Every structure is written in structure tokens, then in C-alpha cells.
Amino acid sequence: MNKGKSIWQEQMKPIEYPRLSRTMKREAVVIGGGLAGILTAYFLQSRGMDVAVLEADRIGSGQTENTTAKITIQHGAVYHKLLSWFGKDGAGEYARRNQQAIEDYEQIVQKEKIDCDFKRLPSFLYTIKQREILRQEERAARSLGISCKVKGDTELPIEIAGALEFSDQAQFHPLKFLTAVSRGLEIYERTPVLKVEGNRIFTPRGGVLAQTIVFASHYPFINRPGYYFMRMHQERSYAAALENAQPLEGMYYGIDQDAGWSFRSEQDRLIIGGGNHRTGDMPEEDPYEKLLAASKEFWPGCRPAACWSAQDCMTADQVPFIGRFSRRTPGWYVATGFNKWGMTHSMAAARLLTEEILDQQDEKESIFSPRRFKWSKEPFSMLRDGAITSKNLFMAWAGASPKCPHLGCRLDWNPFEKTWECQCHGSRFDKDGKLLAGPAQTRLIQKGEKR
Ligand SMILES: Cc1cc2nc3c(=O)[nH]c(=O)nc-3n(C[C@H](O)[C@H](O)[C@H](O)COP(=O)(O)OP(=O)(O)OC[C@H]3O[C@@H](n4cnc5c(N)ncnc54)[C@H](O)[C@@H]3O)c2cc1C
Structure with missing residues (x-):
């Protein structure tokens, strides 16, 4: 079994980009070549901006290569919470921006003719005990215009109390997509940004002067201003690709504490995910063993082909920070805190930041604004x-x-x-x-x- 490497890394021949070894000037620089950074650069460039991406390691080598790559607006049972915390406008904007992200993926895949196994399929939240939460979530989602329904049974070999279906969601191969989208962008790899002062960016062998700087480094590495290190923590989860398990027609996410697993198929393999814990706060049991034990329970004849893990930045109110980095840093923007739903949030961030940067849209009223502060959270x-x-x-x-x-x-x-x-x-x-x-x-x- 391939432990530590995701199935997305198999058979990928990444394009090599050079190191930055000079000083230059660009209209915009994106720091970080994960999905959020590459998509933001792609959107800015397609609107005519002169943009460079600076990546500390290789593009896609952060959390993006270790995701499970579901493209969905079904982010756990989130809508009834968002409605009560942010009202209909805020929760509606969250749903709308993420829905737009799914459409954007499809359009980019078609326009650029990208072969990345993009596929539309339904997504389900399932529970073995909390049917009332599903009903609550169904009411909340419907009030926001999301078409959904609760079902009593699914194709999963698990006895469930109910499953909430969102139709027409999607899945893809994240590295095939990222590699294709990055073609045509000006990218520097193995170029860690060491310091940013105003509009000057410092790297080990060079630097860039840029009016617009987007921090898409997963976790913003500048502590002050912004203070993101006080507003987020990181959480890890684990995934395994199984052979000889029944292929699934849909994507699944369990909402029960300790019994909630994530499932999707990829070609002839099935991906199971779970085992969340705060980074550094070790569980007693090996999370890989737990994942494989659950897999054997559901599909007794299955074999693990690969196991991997990743982590993501978690915000108190489950909404990412996308917008101006801080009041004191004109020209700086940030996209972080994706709460393990960074496929749609990265795309939503790319569009939102492009609107803010090029159309001078004020993000103050947006649910994603880093300037928001939820007293209750x-x-x-x-x-x-x-x-x-x-x-x-x-x-x-x-x-x-x-x-x-x-x-x-x-x-x-x-x-x-x-x-x-x-x-x-x-x-x-x-x-x-x-x-x-x-x-x-x-x-x-x-x-x-x-x-
Ligand atoms: C187990 C697991 C499964 C998941 N599954 C899903 C899913 O099914 N669907 C979904 O929507 N989301 C999912 N997510 C979340 C999603 O994978 C992430 O939110 C997303 O990949 C984050 O992308 P990113 O571009 O922000 O970060 P990254 O991919 O980590 O990119 C950041 C990049 O910045 C670079 N960088 C850092 N510091 C510097 C610096 N100083 N200078 C230059 N570059 C720098 C890093 O090297 C890195 O390449 C999952 C998360 C986990 C943990």
C-alpha cells in the first residue's frame, strides 16, 4: 500500500517552473500555488492583469494534492447554522458564491478542454441517528433556494436514519485540473516568500514590486497585522483509496460524531475519509487503522491501495476569510480558512478577489469579509x-x-x-x-x- 501519497499524485508528471532569481515589477503577485492561488492568478490574468505566482515548493504540493476533491456546496450541515448566525443575506451569499464556483469549474473545464475526470453527481449528508438535523438542514437549504430532499435509504452498505441529497454537484482530479490551469501563468517554484513590506516582496534570490499582493499560502504566514493566527486553528483528516469496494454513484458525508465518514468513487477505486482531530492533539488510536477497520466493516473484501492525510484552517463561524488582508495594508488580499471545503471556496475566492481588485468592489458587507467579527463565535x-x-x-x-x-x-x-x-x-x-x-x-x- 502506498502510505503518505495520495492517489492524485500517481502518474502525474508535474510541469517544472523556474526559481525566481531576479528583481522585477508586476501588477499583481499571488503567494502560494495551491488551488486558491492558481485560480486567483488565472482569473486576474484572464482580466488582463500582469500577474506572477510565487510558490515555496511545487504547485499543488500543499493541501491541494491531499484533498478528496469533492466540488460541492454541501459543506456538512452548515446552512441552518449560517442562517441563524448571518441571516438570509449572508447564508444566501455563501450558497450563491459556492454554487457559482461549481458552474465556474464546469465552464473552465469546457473552455480549456481539460481532461480531469470532472463529473456531475449528487451529494448526500447522511446520519445514522440525527434525522432531525437533516430535516432542519433541508428547511434551511430550501429557504435559500437550494433544491434538496431527505431520503430514507442510499446505496451505502450502512443502515442510516436518513440522507439529505443535493443534486448536480461534482467531483474531479485536482492535480490534473491544477496542472492544466497553471499552463500560461507566470509561475516561480521553490521560491518561498520570506518577507513582505508594503508593496515589496522578498524571496531568497530575488524580489518583486507589486501594487496588489494576494496571500493564498493556505495559512497566512505574516502574524501582524491581520492576526489570523488568533482567529483560526488547523484540523487534520485522513483518507484511503480502496480497491475491490463497490463503486458509488454519489458522494457522501456523514454528520455523526465518531461515525461520520466521507465517501466518493474515483475510477475503479473508492475513497473513504474521516478521523478529524485538531493538529497536534493526537488521538489514542491510529487514525489510519481506524479508517481501514471501518472500510473492512463496510466492504469486507476491500484492499487499501493508498492512504494519505491533510489539514485545513478552521474558522470559528465556519466561513472562510476572503478579502482585504487588513485595514493597515492597502493592496494586500487574503484567501484562507476554508474549513475543509477549499475546492469550491478556492474558486469562489478567485472570483471574489478578482471583483474586489479590478472592480473596486467593497467587501465590507460580504459574509466572507475578514473584517467581520461574530460576537457569538x-x-x-x-x-x-x-x-x-x-x-x-x-x-x-x-x-x-x-x-x-x-x-x-x-x-x-x-x-x-x-x-x-x-x-x-x-x-x-x-x-x-x-x-x-x-x-x-x-x-x-x-x-x-x-x-
Ligand atoms: C483530508 C481532507 C480532505 C478534503 N477534501 C475536500 C473536498 O473533498 N472538497 C473540498 O472542497 N475541500 C476539501 N478539503 C479542503 C481542501 O483540500 C483545501 O481547503 C484546499 O486544498 C486548500 O487549498 P489552498 O490553495 O488554500 O492551500 P494549499 O494547497 O496548501 O496551497 C498553499 C500553497 O502556498 C505555498 N506557500 C506557503 N507559504 C508560502 C510562502 N511563504 N511563499 C510561497 N508559497 C508559500 C505552499 O507551499 C502551498 O503550495 C479537504 C481537506 C482535507 C484536510
Whole structure:
């Protein structure tokens, strides 16, 4: 079994882009070559802007290559919550922008003739016990104009209490799509941005002067202003591709705590996902073993062909931050906090940011605005996250385990993936200290090791 590599990485021959090794001027720079960054650059360029993408590693090599790649507006049972927190306007905008994102995928795939296994299919939220939540979600979704219905049964080999169907959603191969869309863009790989001051961007061998700068680096690596590190935490999940399991006609997402799995087919394999936990807050049981045990229960004859994992930035109100980076940084924009639904959110971000940048649209009223502050949500999560950070800073000061180069928090050892992880902000390092995920931007210096 291929452990650690997603099925999207199989048989992909990525295009190599050069390193940036000079100083130059561009109208816009996008930092980060994941789905959010590449799509934003694609939209800006198609509107005539002179734009370059700076990617620390290889394009797609962040969370995008480890997704399960469902393109859907069904983001868990989210609409009844959004309606009560943001009202009909806010929840409606969330649904509309994500619906537009599905249409945009289809149009781009057709226009650019991209062979990326894009397929329309229904998406289901299922539960083995919480039928009332499905009914509540159905009412909320319908009030926003989403066509949906609750069903009593599905093709899954699981006895369910109900499933809420959203028709006409989609799935695709994220790396085939990303590779095709990136053709024709000016991209620099192995070019980490070290520092941004006003409209000047610094990289190890060069720099760029740009009026517009988009931070699409998954987790914004600049702490102040913006303070995104106080407004989000990261959560990991696990996935496996199974052979010899029944192919599915739809995509599925279980809403039950500890019994909620994600399913979709990809060619002749079935992808199962689950095992969420806060990065660094290790579960007692190996999440891969748990995933495979569940797979055997549902499809006794199945065999795992690959297992992988990823993490995403989680906001207190389950809505991403897309818009101006901060009041004090004119020309800076951000797209982050996708809450594990970054396929549609990346596309929505690309369109929204393009409108803000080129049509001077004011994002203040948007549900996605980073300037929003939900009194019922953010103070609580900031207090909780602040307490976790204080505890880990103290333990880092008092203890022997390595400290994160981001803010100095204590790192926890993940025995299942052999990585060091920060519970506070989600940075990850391999056993030799190599940086795997930010917000940290440098490798880990172990005790006694020289810089
Ligand atoms: C297990 C799992 C399954 C998921 N499945 C789905 C799904 O089915 N559907 C869905 O909608 N969403 C899904 N998601 C969420 C989705 O995968 C992510 O939200 C999305 O991939 C994030 O894309 P991104 O472009 O923001 O980040 P990334 O892909 O991580 O891209 C950010 C890039 O920025 C680069 N970078 C970082 N710092 C710098 C720097 N200083 N200079 C230059 N470059 C830098 C990184 O190298 C990276 O390539 C899933 C998430 C998880 C955890």
C-alpha cells in the first residue's frame, strides 16, 4: 500500500517552473500555488492583469494534492447554522458564491478542454441517528433556494436514519485540473516568500514590486497585522483509496460524531475519509487503522491501495476569510480558512478577489469579509485557542520538546505519521525537522543542533 501519497499524485508528471532569481515589477503577485492561488492568478490574468505566482515548493504540493476533491456546496450541515448566525443575506451569499464556483469549474473545464475526470453527481449528508438535523438542514437549504430532499435509504452498505441529497454537484482530479490551469501563468517554484513590506516582496534570490499582493499560502504566514493566527486553528483528516469496494454513484458525508465518514468513487477505486482531530492533539488510536477497520466493516473484501492525510484552517463561524488582508495594508488580499471545503471556496475566492481588485468592489458587507467579527463565535474560540497557546508556550519554556519556529509553542510528536506538530497553530515538521506545513516558514531546529 502506498502510505503518505495520495492517489492524485500517481502518474502525474508535474510541469517544472523556474526559481525566481531576479528583481522585477508586476501588477499583481499571488503567494502560494495551491488551488486558491492558481485560480486567483488565472482569473486576474484572464482580466488582463500582469500577474506572477510565487510558490515555496511545487504547485499543488500543499493541501491541494491531499484533498478528496469533492466540488460541492454541501459543506456538512452548515446552512441552518449560517442562517441563524448571518441571516438570509449572508447564508444566501455563501450558497450563491459556492454554487457559482461549481458552474465556474464546469465552464473552465469546457473552455480549456481539460481532461480531469470532472463529473456531475449528487451529494448526500447522511446520519445514522440525527434525522432531525437533516430535516432542519433541508428547511434551511430550501429557504435559500437550494433544491434538496431527505431520503430514507442510499446505496451505502450502512443502515442510516436518513440522507439529505443535493443534486448536480461534482467531483474531479485536482492535480490534473491544477496542472492544466497553471499552463500560461507566470509561475516561480521553490521560491518561498520570506518577507513582505508594503508593496515589496522578498524571496531568497530575488524580489518583486507589486501594487496588489494576494496571500493564498493556505495559512497566512505574516502574524501582524491581520492576526489570523488568533482567529483560526488547523484540523487534520485522513483518507484511503480502496480497491475491490463497490463503486458509488454519489458522494457522501456523514454528520455523526465518531461515525461520520466521507465517501466518493474515483475510477475503479473508492475513497473513504474521516478521523478529524485538531493538529497536534493526537488521538489514542491510529487514525489510519481506524479508517481501514471501518472500510473492512463496510466492504469486507476491500484492499487499501493508498492512504494519505491533510489539514485545513478552521474558522470559528465556519466561513472562510476572503478579502482585504487588513485595514493597515492597502493592496494586500487574503484567501484562507476554508474549513475543509477549499475546492469550491478556492474558486469562489478567485472570483471574489478578482471583483474586489479590478472592480473596486467593497467587501465590507460580504459574509466572507475578514473584517467581520461574530460576537457569538470568535471570542469563545479565541479564548480557547489563547489558552492552548499559553499552555504550550509555558510547556515549551519549561520542557524539553522542540519549539515551533513560528511563535515558540511546544510541539507534540505524532507517532502515527512520525511528525512534530503544533497544537496551537498547526505547523508540522518531519522527524528530521523539514517543514511540512505552515504557518512556520523555516525548518525545525532541534535542541543542540546548529542553525
Ligand atoms: C483530508 C481532507 C480532505 C478534503 N477534501 C475536500 C473536498 O473533498 N472538497 C473540498 O472542497 N475541500 C476539501 N478539503 C479542503 C481542501 O483540500 C483545501 O481547503 C484546499 O486544498 C486548500 O487549498 P489552498 O490553495 O488554500 O492551500 P494549499 O494547497 O496548501 O496551497 C498553499 C500553497 O502556498 C505555498 N506557500 C506557503 N507559504 C508560502 C510562502 N511563504 N511563499 C510561497 N508559497 C508559500 C505552499 O507551499 C502551498 O503550495 C479537504 C481537506 C482535507 C484536510
